[in-house]
Amino acid sequence: MSIAQRIEDQGLPPAFLRWFASRGWSPRSHQLDLLEHARGGRSTLLIAPTGAGKTLAGFLPSLVELAHREPKKAGMARRSIHTLYVSPLKALAVDVARNVETPITEMKLPIRIESRTGDTPQAKRQRQKVDPPDILLTTPEQVALLLASREAEDLFRGLRRIIVDELHALAPTKRGDLLALGLARLRTLAPDATITGLSATVSNPDDLRRWLVGQPSNGGSLPLTRSPAGHSTSTRFTGRGNLADLVIVEGGAQPDIHIHETGEHLPWSGHAARHALPAVYEEIKRHRMTLIFVNTRFVAEFAFQELWRLNSDDLPIALHHGSLDVAQRRRVEAAMAAGKLRAVVATSTLDLGIDWGDIDLVVHVGSPKGSSRLLQRIGRANHRMDEPSKAIIVPGSRFERVECEATRAAALAGEQDAETVRIGGLDVLAQHVLGMACPWPFDADELYDQVTSAAPYSALSRADFDAVLNFVANGGYALKSYDRFAKIRRNKDGHWRVANPQTALRYRLNVGTITEAEMIKIRLIRGSGGGGGLTGPIGRGGRVLGELEEGFVNMLSPGDSFVFGGEILQFHAVVENFAYCSRSNASDPKVPSYAGSKMPFTTGVAARVRKMIADPESWEVFPEQVREWLEIQQKRSIIPGPDQLLVETFPRGGRYFLTCYPFEGRLAHQTLGMLLTRRMERAKLRPLGFVATDYAVTIWGLKDVAHEIARGRLSIEALFDQDMLGDDLEEWLAESSLMKRTFRDCAIIAGLIERNFPGQKKTGRQVTMSSDLVYDVLRRHEPDHVLLRAARADAARGLLDIARLGEMLARVKGHVIHKPLDRVSPLAVPGILEIGREPIYGEAQDALIEEAAEELVAEAMGSA
């Protein structure tokens, strides 16, 4: 059927046809598809690449319906929202409001559209509750807040449509959990509303189709699984369940992805790709607008600074990352949209959202770490779908050169390796349960049915639900001493209500699932001119440049210089919540040493890397220096097969090294390093420390491991036995600072610990309740408490990546090969070079204190 025929059949109103024509457009096929699905009362998932007119497709059915609505009676306010649009980004909600206003104004449609975010003035938010717009654009947190208010029933009773934007980015996160629970509640308030999900291409569309709509409430019908070891390890919804309809817009032309081949020496380690930046600068000159993606804020700062050093033509090049002041970021976005920039160096802050201008080249400095991520970022270039997007990947090191090749191959094969969905977190559920008790009392059975209708929670057992409910009520401790201080209580008919208005207020202040690291704002003050730092007290005031993690600020000593926002700053002091810094004239800043990429590469890319390295014939695609590197490895040591785990041992500088190459990403490797050193310690091998990269774990110590193996006193297979994930893991986890951080996040989301609010003055540490202390006490007295279970589940998937480590250990069982060497091998060099640059892991802080104490003794005794 031709589009023209369909337009007629769909009865796209004449005003809309004229509007499309006035823009020189005609409605696209998927836009009409969505109209048709909406008319049939169907919920739909639209998968389309950027630039396909996804947003308009999502709104078109609402606009058409609202345009033909009965005019409201004079003096009667409508109390209900017609269309609710939810996006993960505040800025997106605001920008989309602006974009959708264009057709509304131009067609003179009687439609009111407003956004509502954390930045919306309180008065306006209040007014929106009693006099809502027809279309409300908002975020998951605001949806939760609205649902927890008494106006919710009125606001949503007449809700017709829900649009969830960037669903692929939301669904696999805790914010996605929060929204999924909110949608479950909305389905009971407005059973006839339909939902449209807008998503980039994903590996398992069916998971998102389930995510969007209510699942049969027979409890446990949709268990989630992780597929077996050795393959992709993504979380999947299994079983049947209900599916939203699916509309797919095929991607445009195959992207044009180059890997930068340098004439310079390709570094052995690192990510910043300094060697390639002159070439990147030349590309900027050759293109209209270049978007330069990097993996971390530190590399962003570094690349930005280097590019300006090279910028003899004075090209407008800007910087965009999440720590910069919001106003500064908005200025950069506006300048991009207006075509006033030639290049922007950006982190993931520009991954999502509307189109920011006419980008004709995407450069990726450092490995993109995954195929989906690369495709998503390439999609930022060239929004005419029929022309290929152009991208250049710039490897920072030899291993990255191999990794980039693997990522490119995966991207060209259209492989999607990003997680699509996740199992709903119990901490998020706790927050939701409290929210649901705020407006009116709820019945626990009904709420359980409602919660399990959300796909991420469809496998939630009643026992776990009750554990969460009890946690919200009285802490859920075995020792029942808080009943009289309960936050929610049962009334006479057995329904749960919030115990007092203060609890509801606290809920509202603490809603949301984003628990940033403690951030410290940077204030710019005037320096002392000389090199001696400031004298006298540091005053207040000074412009705020942005913010930094407390952990990073803690690493700085007064006088240290670092790069921020493209400037070299000198650190002076922290006073209350501000880090006072001045401009520095240092030419070589102390760029933070842990400039590595934090995100591990995906299992899909990892499998390809292992295969490529194992197969010398595939090395032909690599440049001479990379090929040579691998060939010498082959000669001197071993090239491991794709399912083998190579372990090399060699002496160096008075230490004995052990390097293994699991290629499972830095998070799993950190965990592995921690467990291996524990085990080696017990075997009296006296390990001293280790570093983890995406590719390898390098451990050094005082005892010759090869010798122990040769003497039959140590089995290499036993060293890598899966049983390390048992008691050793438990023991280590208990003390791990990563675990404590994970626990803190869960405790904040679940409402045990309150957030720190910006501007709120930090009170002395002795009066605040420290999550670390709470963790220690809870772990010892009630190790199976629901909050510890939530934290463990997060740790397994998140910072510790235990799931991936477990799959690796299972895969290499019986395939661990030990190669004793008399010196470092080519593959081992990158790991060795990271020593001193990466933080040395080891939770044995006592050892550090001891070291400091020993240093002092040595100093006092005059031994050097």
Place this chain on the structure above:
Amino acid sequence: MSETTEFDLLDTPFTVLPEGGLWHDGERALIVADLHFEKGSAYAARGRGLFPPYDTAATLALLERLVARLQPKTVMALGDSFHDSRAGERIHKSDVDVLCGLQTGRDWIWIAGNHDPEPPSCVTGDWLPELRIGNIVLRHEPTPGEAPGEIAGHLHPVAKIRVRGSGVRRRCVATDGKRAILPAFGAYAGGLNVRDRAFSTLFAPEALCAWMLGNQGVYRMPVSRLVPDGY
């Protein structure tokens, strides 16, 4: 571990215990400060969070360990033993039983603190504003200015050092040989950095050192090694 964990206050030797107390061998006295029993339930009662109600049990378990090991003749608790005046109404019976068991067969001296000016009815033992033993005086709140021989609590000292780029922050005993301030012993008690202004008038600046509590041992750090929070 340092070879010795002993220091002299004026001329009286004290041993720093890794659990966070002091041992006076002459008197066979165990001195601890700021137990803050029932801090968790105090938060709950004020609607500030339902924290695990096991802090009193955890604090008592640690105390029990010390008592079993050292068999003190006297236990001295330097104030803020109870987090608030109603802690005695909220404390769990089993915790009271453990406490009574610890008190049996020895002297027990409670020094009054700002959180607990009055003793709760559930406990026995002597309740004193301060206690003098020779030239040593035990009180809750350190006296501003010079106070030779004073052992106090109240400030919850912690020390922070930096080693190889990592910060390590631990509870500590702060002393300059004339005065000692004990760390908080309570499981939920936070800490204040000894480099904070609150400590500056209490110690001779150069002579200050912190006995940091490690998991296994106690480590003496001179003031030159100590960094404020935020560094």
